[in-house]
Each structure stands twice: as C-alpha cells, then as structure tokens.
Amino acid sequence: MKKFVAHLFKCIIAGAISLVLLSLFSLVYYNPPIATEQPDFVTNYRFVPNKNWSFMLEGVGFGKTDNLGYNNAYYNECLDPDIVFIGSSHLEALQVPQDANCVYILNKMFDEDKEEYNNFKCINLGVSGHSFEVLASNFKYVADKFSDAKYILIETSNVEFSSEVLDDVIAGKFHTPIEKKGFIAETAQKIPFIRLMYKKFNESATAKGATVAPATDSRSQKAEPDMNIYIEKMNIILGGISEISTEKGVKPMVLLHESFWEDKDGNIVTNMNNTYKDAFMKCCADNGIKVIDASLDFVSAYKENFEFSYGFSNGAPGEGHLNKTGHRIMAETIYRKINEMEETK
16 A cells, blocks of 8 residues: 555656646747636737736747736837727737737837827737627727727738628627636646647647538539628628717728738739628728728738748748738838828828
8 A cells, every 4th residue: 555655646746747847848838828807898808917928839929918918018008099909819919029019010110200190009909719700799898998099900811701600790799708717727727738738639629520521513512602691781790880980989990911822823812702802891981991901012022022921930831820021011001001091181
C-alpha cells in the first residue's frame, strides 16, 4: 500500500511539473485574452481587462487588453471616442503586435497630423466571432453606449447570407451575450496549456465530424438565389441601423474587405460573390450608409509591390487574417476616406 501511495504521489508531482512546463510554453505560444461577460452588450463578450496576451498560432501577436477589455493600446481607456469600430477577428487582430493593428495606426495618424478637422479618437471593439450578423444584432447597444461618437464603422468580409440568416438578424437572434462561467471553468481558463488543448480537441472533433459531399456538378444543382428577397431583407436590416443612427446622432459606415488570389492567367479573383456584393452596396446606398472598401487598395498593393494583405509566414500567404500590411493599408484607406468626408463639410 505504501509503495502504491508513493508511486501515485510521484505521478501527481510529475504531472504537475509537466503541466507547469507546458503552460510556460503555452504562455508565449498561445495565451489569447480570456473572454468574460460584457454588461453593456455592445459585444457578446469582452476580454478580462488589463491582461497581457500573446498569440502565435497564426502570425505573431502580443499586447495587453485595455481597461474596457478590448485590444486598444493607443488610448487605454477611451470613454468618449469619435470613431467606434465593431468587427470580427480581423479587427480583434491577435495575429499582429498591438501597435500594428489598423485602429492603433489610425489613432496615431489622426493624433500626429496637423489637421484641425480630424482630431479624432478611435476605439476598437473587435472580437472573434462577431461577423456582420452579430454586429447588426448588437448595433443598437453600440449606438446607445457611444451616442456621442461621430462614426460607427462596421467591419465585415462577408455579405452573402441566406434568407433564413437574414430573418434571424432582423429578429436580433445573434445578440447572444455569454453568461458567467463556473469556478472550475474559470480556473481552467487561467491555465494556458489547458486552453490550448481544449482548442485543439475542439478543432479535431470538428474535423472528424465534417462530411465530404459527393462529387457532383454543384453549378447545375445549386438554386439561383432570389436577390429580390435578399435586397428586401437587407434593406430592413440596414434601414434599422440607419434609423438608430439618426436617432442617436451618429453616422454608420461599413468597412468592407475581401481576400483575393491570382489565377493561372494572371487575373485577380476576389472572394466575394459579385451579385451579393453589388446588391449589398446598393442597399447601403439606398439607406444612406457609406461603404469603405479596402479591397481595392489591397489589390493595388499586390499588383504594384506583390504585397499580400492576408496571411503570415507561419501560414499560407494570401490566406487567413489580416497581416501587418493589411492593417496598414486598411488604416490608410480609412484615414483618406474620413478626411475626404470631413473636408467636404
């Protein structure tokens, strides 16, 4: 019995040491911010405020969350922003250093230029999983919280949605705030290696659960979308955003971007379905919502200097999240467009 207890004790000690060593590695390799509740509902969750983070699964990112629980470094607690950014993991920008994301760069540009008409402060509320559907469902909370802002920019890289998804957006079903976790879950989240293993197990389960469709001609079987229904429902969504914005005295804009590649003939092929993109752009125009399309500048940078705006050296070039080049170009595009709007006033 004594030998068994001694052996068990040795196993426990060995396991604890292994967990500590692996967590020290994970502390650098994969230690993203920890999600927590957002009582203001401007996003479905925020991060634990004032915590260091690092991320090397894709790109190399590191920084510290601000007092509000988001990835802001230029202003640590911007309670009176002039420009509010809401968006997805592209805007969250864990893949690049904190001073290389587009909102940080934009803040620096506004702060250091000599123009009097654009003394703007920007806040970044980008978090993973917040696609256009989620942002539209949460927009009223953002506009209410930041009613003194001049602009609210909605970042998205997708505008193609089914009729059912648009119905759910109209009903606000993507507004799903996370609830407070229990003691065990909160404790486990604080151990970097456990978080990394949890992520890998989920990815493995998702891959095993994926099914392979039979090889058929999808073009002949896929029904043509009813764009009239898309336009009708998208107008309801964007009309609601426009109405809320008018009531609060803010100006909504869409920050659009899309990945692209070069085909065998040297032609640039963009990721978005042009039928949906054209319809979306028209809906925005009809509802008085300006669109800033950074994709055009991304393509120009590639054609002129062979610079990819997406992808990293530890991933696939041209694929994945925005890299430093993409964030820089996006900031420059926004800076130029905002200045043009302010100059014409």
